[in-house]
Amino acid sequence: MRVIKESDLIDSIAxxxxxxxxxxxxxxxxAMAAAWEREENPGAKQAMAQILVNSRMCAMxxxxxxxxTGTANVVIEVGAQARLELSGSLQDAVDEATRRAYQLDTNPxxxxxxxxxxxxxKNSGDNTPAMLTTEIVAGDTVSVHVAAKGGxxxxxxxxxxxxxSASIADWVVQTVETLGAGWCPPGILGIGVGGSADKAMKLAKASLNDPIDLHDLIRRGPSNRTEELRLEIxxxxxxxxxxxxxxxxxxxxxxVKIHSFPTHAASLPVGLIPNCAATRHVHFTLDGSGPARFEAPDLADWPEVLLDKAGANTRKLNLDDLNDEVVASLKPGQTILASGTLYTGRDAAHKRMVEMLDRGEELPVDLKGRAIYYVGPVDAVGDEVIGPAGPTTSTRMDKFTDQILGATGLKLMVGKAERGPVALEAIAKHKAAYLIAVGGAAYLVSKAIKDAKPIAFQDLGMEAIYELKVEDMPLxxxxxxxxxxxxxxxxxxxxxxxxLA
Incomplete structure (x- = not known):
């Protein structure tokens, strides 16, 4: 019987x-590089270029x-003939690995x-507990899938x-059309069909770990109903x-990935989980010979992509000189290189600011004529000014938008994805504007930030308000x-x- 040490499991997951x-x-x-090559919309092509450039920068x-950096999703399949030595529960071991990984000094x-x-x-402070799924399977090894799933x-x-008798494809397509862009497309759709409610969602999540092979499937053609459904969707x-x-x-x-399982004759459970442009997962097997080894990918896999910072639709914007005329001149789809002062503030900061306004208190930062960035950055390391600092989904701030704009004189908001009807109405009412940074390009975006200092709500950790100085931030x-x-x-x-219609 093979013996897998607890230390090897912890070291490998970390x-x-x-x-x-x-x-x-x-x-x-x-797959992303091929999509970038094919793309005809300049705005979308530039967004994918940022994702690819960011990815290469992060790899280097x-x-x-x-x-x-997501929740730690760990799926462990323990072979029935393997002996996994543990000093406590399996959850304890996986949480220790997560704690070590997320608090590593060189890359927090x-x-x-x-x-x-x-x-x-309250934040756990170390990203524990991990989201653990376990199963006993045939064999004498321990198989582990590790993924980081963003919110x-x-x-x-x-x-x-x-x-x-209903169409799975119809439901998926209709559902995706309502999701907006908060999941940061282009990405992958994971679909689970059958089983029970919990089984279908587990199948959907597991399918996201499958290799991307859509274009191979297109070239050879489908060989079963599942592959036909993947192509159709x-x-x-x-x-x-x-x-x-x-x-x-x-x-x-x-x-599009699909996993299925037998189900009740009266039921057709379907789970749908998208994966974003920050798709992150790896698989390894432990056989008792020591911890897993991970080989760095070949940088040649990344295409040489040059960002177009001087396109015909590109405009420089001084964030320290915003007024009604400047804001009114901004046009949807326009590429902006923003420089100047930019304040951060997301869910918790907005909630606290609104509570202060309701009590008639003065806010700790003057937002009149300013711009705010919906972001919760990673901690800086070494000589970094700030860690990776990409945008968060802006719709979560929609319910605060009218009051914040009206009470503070804020002029610009920066985030990712669309705004809902309430926010759109507030933006038009207060003659403000909303810009987006590319979700999935956090390291690239952070390089435009030349200075960062916390100025309010430091107890909120990554949700504190920072004053940033930015230079040519792509928006x-x-x-x-x-x-x-x-x-x-x-x-x-x-x-x-x-x-296929």
């Missing part, structure tokens, strides 16, 4: 979490691909897990129970025209001062009739 924080899977890079610098990863989902939502894509998970979803970052374009999904105008949104006009322009 190293895997570090590894996937800065290395995209090579199959993802190849060994820093996180995205500021949301952002702790995002809160211990009380109902009330205080933006996880929040878009959906589940339904269809009538057995991929074609129909891409025909929606959502595109990279929701800007409109040819590619919304790089692949796209998403909503103008009249409330017109590129996330509506872009996909509408690129929507087409699918070939």
């Amino acid at each position: 190293e895997a979490l570090q590894y996937i924080s800065y290395y995209h899977p090579p199959d993802f890079i190849r 610098g060994r820093r996180p691909i995205c500021q949301d 990863l952002r702790a995002s897990v809160v211990t009380d989902p109902f009330g205080t939502r 933006g894509s996880e929040n878009k998970a959906k589940f339904t129970v269809l009538n057995p 991929a074609e129909r979803v891409n025909a929606l025209g959502i595109g990279a970052q929701g800007l409109g374009g040819l590619t919304t999904v790089l692949d 796209t105008v998403a909503v103008d001062s009249e409330g017109n949104s590129i996330h509506k006009t872009g996909p509408a322009e690129w929507k087409r009739v699918p070939i």
